[in-house]
Amino acid sequence: VSNPADRRGATFADLVVFLATLSLAAALLYPAWSARGFREQVATAVADVEAVSTAARRALQQSGQWPEAAPPGVAPPELAGLSGEGSAFSRIDYRVGWTSWNVVDSVEVVQPPPAPEDTPPETFGRVMAPVPRSVGGVSIHSGDPALLAELTEHFAGEPTFVLDSMWMLVLTERSTTPVGER
Amino acid sequence: VARKKKKRKHRSQQQATAPAVSSAPATGDVVPSRPAPVSVDAAPVGESTAAAAPPDAPPEGSAEPGANGPPRPTALDEAAPAIEDLDADLDLDDVGGSYDSLVAAVAGLEDDPPPRPSARNGRPPGTEVEVEEVHDLDDEDTAATVDRLIAQVGRGRPAVPPSKDPEEDIPVIDLDDDVPAVPARAASAAAAQPTADMERLARAAAAGALDDRDPPPIPLDLGNVSTPEARARLLAEALAHAEHKEARYRVPLADARRVGRLKSAAASVLIVAAGVVALAPPAWVQPQPPAVLSEGARARGIRLALLLQAHQVEAYRVRTQQLPVSLDDLPVKLDGVRYARSGRSYQLVGFTPDGEAIVYDAADPSPPFRVLEGALTPLHGGP
Numbered sequence: 001v002s003n004p005a006d007r008r009g010a011t012f013a014d015l016v017v018f019l020a021t022l023s024l025a026a027a028l029l030y031p032a033w034s035a036r037g038f039r040e041q042v043a044t045a046v047a048d049v050e051a052v053s054t055a056a057r058r059a060l061q062q063s064g065q066w067p068e069a070a071p072p073g074v075a076p077p078e079l080a081g082l083s084g085e086g087s088a089f090s091r092i093d094y095r096v097g098w099t100s101w102n103v104v105d106s107v108e109v110v111q112p113p114p115a116p117e118d119t120p121p122e123t124f125g126r127v128m129a130p131v132p133r134s135v136g137g138v139s140i141h142s143g144d145p146a147l148l149a150e151l152t153e154h155f156a157g158e159p160t161f162v163l164d165s166m167w168m169l170v171l172t173e174r175s176t177t178p179v180g181e182r
Numbered sequence: 183v184a185r186k187k188k189k190r191k192h193r194s195q196q197q198a199t200a201p202a203v204s205s206a207p208a209t210g211d212v213v214p215s216r217p218a219p220v221s222v223d224a225a226p227v228g229e230s231t232a233a234a235a236p237p238d239a240p241p242e243g244s245a246e247p248g249a250n251g252p253p254r255p256t257a258l259d260e261a262a263p264a265i266e267d268l269d270a271d272l273d274l275d276d277v278g279g280s281y282d283s284l285v286a287a288v289a290g291l292e293d294d295p296p297p298r299p300s301a302r303n304g305r306p307p308g309t310e311v312e313v314e315e316v317h318d319l320d321d322e323d324t325a326a327t328v329d330r331l332i333a334q335v336g337r338g339r340p341a342v343p344p345s346k347d348p349e350e351d352i353p354v355i356d357l358d359d360d361v362p363a364v365p366a367r368a369a370s371a372a373a374a375q376p377t378a379d380m381e382r383l384a385r386a387a388a389a390g391a392l393d394d395r396d397p398p399p400i401p402l403d404l405g406n407v408s409t410p411e412a413r414a415r416l417l418a419e420a421l422a423h424a425e426h427k428e429a430r431y432r433v434p435l436a437d438a439r440r441v442g443r444l445k446s447a448a449a450s451v452l453i454v455a456a457g458v459v460a461l462a463p464p465a466w467v468q469p470q471p472p473a474v475l476s477e478g479a480r481a482r483g484i485r486l487a488l489l490l491q492a493h494q495v496e497a498y499r500v501r502t503q504q505l506p507v508s509l510d511d512l513p514v515k516l517d518g519v520r521y522a523r524s525g526r527s528y529q530l531v532g533f534t535p536d537g538e539a540i541v542y543d544a545a546d547p548s549p550p551f552r553v554l555e556g557a558l559t560p561l562h563g564g565p
Contacts (some may be wrong), residue, residue, distance in 0.1 A: 021452060066292070152475055162483045164518050
């Protein structure tokens with residue numbers, strides 16, 4: 001007959017079962033734990049893109065022009081100091097870029113009515129004239145395709161594209177200054 | 183016999199006011215740590231055991247807490263010890279943690295008994311006596327012997343015939359005494375002592391204060407026990423030992439049942455959790471896989487990039503009235519886009535990761551590019 005006093009605490013079998021359960025739980029939760037870090041990275045990138053977009057639109061409203069383009073990882077003067085870290089354009093996992101694009105729209109030119117003494121034109125047709133404008137672009141440069149895909153999925157309703165290791169969000173706002181005069 | 187009884191009672195009353203006898207263990211005595219309140223109740227032997235209380239107990243409060251140990255328990259200081267006081271006295275913490283003190287308290291003897299072989303053989307201390315037979319109370323035979331002794335006590339017969347020793351000052355367990363030696367109040371309290379002791383032992387075991395170690399084996403030399411003192415000490419020692427062993431085997435069982443219930447509850451929770459995770463894994467267990475860009479979305483993105491690059495060429499043409507020689511002439515150039523000029527028209531070529539070429543012809547853009555043209559239109563008009 002074993003001493004009942006020996007049965008008060010945990011036995012070796014209890015310890016083995018406990019450690020096995022702990023190992024299984026850790027193996028089960030590790031993928032979720034590692035994916036949590038990736039989710040935080042995506043959330044940070046989304047926050048950076050939204051911050052740059054908001055600041056660029058604010059600069060457009062104030063000055064009538066998009067901020068000047070800058071290389072990836074370098075913040076334009078109008079967009080500097082967006083975060084408390086001094087610059088939100090350079091992260092460990094990615095770099096943020098800002099680009100100003102020229103876009104040319106074909107606009108129908110309204111012809112003045114011909115004078116009575118003028119000879120009517122032989123043919124009547126629409127006259128299209130190119131009107132340049134500019135759009136902005138917030139880009140994320142990263143070697144992680146999953147991050148770029150997540151950004152594309154997050155900004156599904158916006159004009160975005162992925163080219164090589166760059167993801168870009170096109171900001172469509174009309175610029176007041178024609179391209180040719182800048 | 184009746185005169186002897188009366189004489190002993192009279193002497194007990196006279197000695198009630200005698201000076202206290204220190205019960206603390208002698209200096210240098212190695213006292214085993216016994217924090218558990220092991221008690222010896224009078225239930226196994228009836229009220230007769232209570233009659234074994236020391237008639238020469240000192241008055242209460244007369245013990246001196248000297249350098250030899252804690253003060254003498256209160257029960258032994260009383261002239262007429264009650265059973266509940268005797269039980270309180272048998273707490274090893276109060277007695278000083280000495281197993282011999284416990285035995286002495288039961289037997290009503292002094293705390294500093296002579297060496298066992300000498301006392302049992304009636305020889306003076308210091309005399310080397312070879313113990314003929316040593317009984318361990320853990321042994322079944324010895325336990326049977328103890329049970330027999332207890333049974334004899336319970337039947338009212340002394341375990342050993344009274345000694346003819348004229349020294350009548352030595353207290354003996356007078357089991358034939360018809361006059362109750364304890365008040366009725368004490369007798370009723372004695373009946374409640376086992377339950378109280380069990381509860382107290384249970385609390386002590388729960389607090390981890392019960393000593394699990396075996397008490398030292400008691401050498402029993404039943405054949406050479408001749409003095410009443412030795413017999414009383416032997417009986418008390420056996421009772422204390424039996425009570426201690428019983429307490430050890432009784433209290434931890436309840437604790438083991440409690441641990442078993444906890445283990446069962448933990449196992450049930452674990453099984454339920456495993457079932458939930460297996461059948462309906464929550465999001466924090468099965469994370470959402472990272473997004474993968476589809477081929478269609480990638481091709482659409484390349485077309486949008488080509489269209490955006492074409493707008494740069496058109497802006498250059500509006501500004502300079504001619505096509506750029508290469509994309510390096512443009513202020514913004516996308517990597518991975520090829521440019522081919524032919525007369526007044528041009529083509530832009532992009533490639534998917536699979537190597538498929540996507541061509542933008544400025545002279546006749548394909549329908550997908552016309553659809554994407556709307557993506558570049560302003561959401562709301564400017565000034």
